[in-house]
Amino acid sequence: MKRLLLSLAMILTLAVPSFAAEDIVIGVTPFPHKDIMLVAKPLLAKDGYNLVIKEFTDYVQPNMALANGQLFANFFQHAPYLDNMNKEKNLGLVSIGKVHIEPLGVYSKKIKKLSDLKKGNAVSVPNDPTNEARALRLLEANGIIKIKPGALVTVADITENPLGLKFHELDAAQLPRTLDDVTAAVINTNFAAEAGLIPARDALVLEGSESPYANILVVREADKDSPKAKALLKATQSPEVKAYIEKELVGKGIMPSF
CATH class of the missing domain: 3.40.190.10 (Periplasmic binding protein-like II)
Incomplete structure (x- = not known):
C-alpha cells in the first residue's frame, strides 16, 4: 500500500506542469546599457521574468530588430534619436521611461x-x-x-x-x-x-546636466502598457539600479535620470 501511494505521489508530481520564467528579450549597446540591465536582471527574475540581453554595436539595428519583433524592448538611445527613426522609417516605437544621461x-x-x-x-x-x-x-x-x-x-x-x-x-x-x-x-x-x-x-x-538627451527604454506601441513593459520599467527604475549608477557610473560622467 505504501509503495502504491508513493508511486501515485510521484506520478502526480510529474504531472504538475512547471512554469518557466517568461523571457523579456532586450537589445542594448555594451556600455553602460548592458551593465545596467545586468543589475535589473535578478530583479525581474523575482517577478517571474527572464531577461535575455542581446548586444548591438550600432544605432540602427536595435530599432529595426525591435520593430520586426526580434526583441521585446531596447535600451540604447535618447528620445530625439527615436523620434527621428520613427519619422524616417515609420517604426511605431515608443519610450516607456528614462533611465540615465550620457553627456557627449x-x-x-x-x-x-x-x-x-x-x-x-x-x-x-x-x-x-x-x-x-x-x-x-x-x-x-x-x-x-x-x-x-x-x-x-x-x-x-x-x-x-x-x-x-x-x-x-x-x-x-x-x-x-x-x-x-x-x-x-x-x-x-x-x-x-x-x-x-x-x-x-x-x-x-x-554637455551640461541640462541636456535633454536621457537614454530611454523603448518598446513597440502595442506593448507599452503590457505587464512585461511595466515589470521592465519597474526593475530598471529601481532603487538598486539608481544606487548602481550613482556608485559605479557617475564618476564616468553618467547620471541617473529617474
Missing part, C-alpha cells in the same frame, strides 16, 4: 583645451542625425563654430567656421579610433568609456 564630450590626444584648436584642424563627429546635431551644438556652445537654427543640423549647416576646421562624419562607434588621426573628436560617453576614456577626467568639455 570632446576628446583629444593632441590638445589640452578647445582653445588650442588651430586653423585647418580635423574634428570627427557622429554621423547619425541627432548625435551629429548634438555634437555640433556642443561645439557652438563653446564658441568654436556657429550653425543655422534647427533640430537636425549637419556640417552643411555651419554658418561660421573661423578656424576652417575639417569635419569628418563617422559612425559613433568608430570615433574613439579616430583620435590618433584627428585633432579632436566628439564622442558619446558609452563609446568613450569602452575605449578606456573617463569623461570626467579626459573630456575637454562635456
Whole structure:
C-alpha cells in the first residue's frame, strides 16, 4: 500500500506542469546599457521574468530588430534619436521611461583645451542625425563654430567656421579610433568609456546636466502598457539600479535620470 501511494505521489508530481520564467528579450549597446540591465536582471527574475540581453554595436539595428519583433524592448538611445527613426522609417516605437544621461564630450590626444584648436584642424563627429546635431551644438556652445537654427543640423549647416576646421562624419562607434588621426573628436560617453576614456577626467568639455538627451527604454506601441513593459520599467527604475549608477557610473560622467 505504501509503495502504491508513493508511486501515485510521484506520478502526480510529474504531472504538475512547471512554469518557466517568461523571457523579456532586450537589445542594448555594451556600455553602460548592458551593465545596467545586468543589475535589473535578478530583479525581474523575482517577478517571474527572464531577461535575455542581446548586444548591438550600432544605432540602427536595435530599432529595426525591435520593430520586426526580434526583441521585446531596447535600451540604447535618447528620445530625439527615436523620434527621428520613427519619422524616417515609420517604426511605431515608443519610450516607456528614462533611465540615465550620457553627456557627449570632446576628446583629444593632441590638445589640452578647445582653445588650442588651430586653423585647418580635423574634428570627427557622429554621423547619425541627432548625435551629429548634438555634437555640433556642443561645439557652438563653446564658441568654436556657429550653425543655422534647427533640430537636425549637419556640417552643411555651419554658418561660421573661423578656424576652417575639417569635419569628418563617422559612425559613433568608430570615433574613439579616430583620435590618433584627428585633432579632436566628439564622442558619446558609452563609446568613450569602452575605449578606456573617463569623461570626467579626459573630456575637454562635456554637455551640461541640462541636456535633454536621457537614454530611454523603448518598446513597440502595442506593448507599452503590457505587464512585461511595466515589470521592465519597474526593475530598471529601481532603487538598486539608481544606487548602481550613482556608485559605479557617475564618476564616468553618467547620471541617473529617474
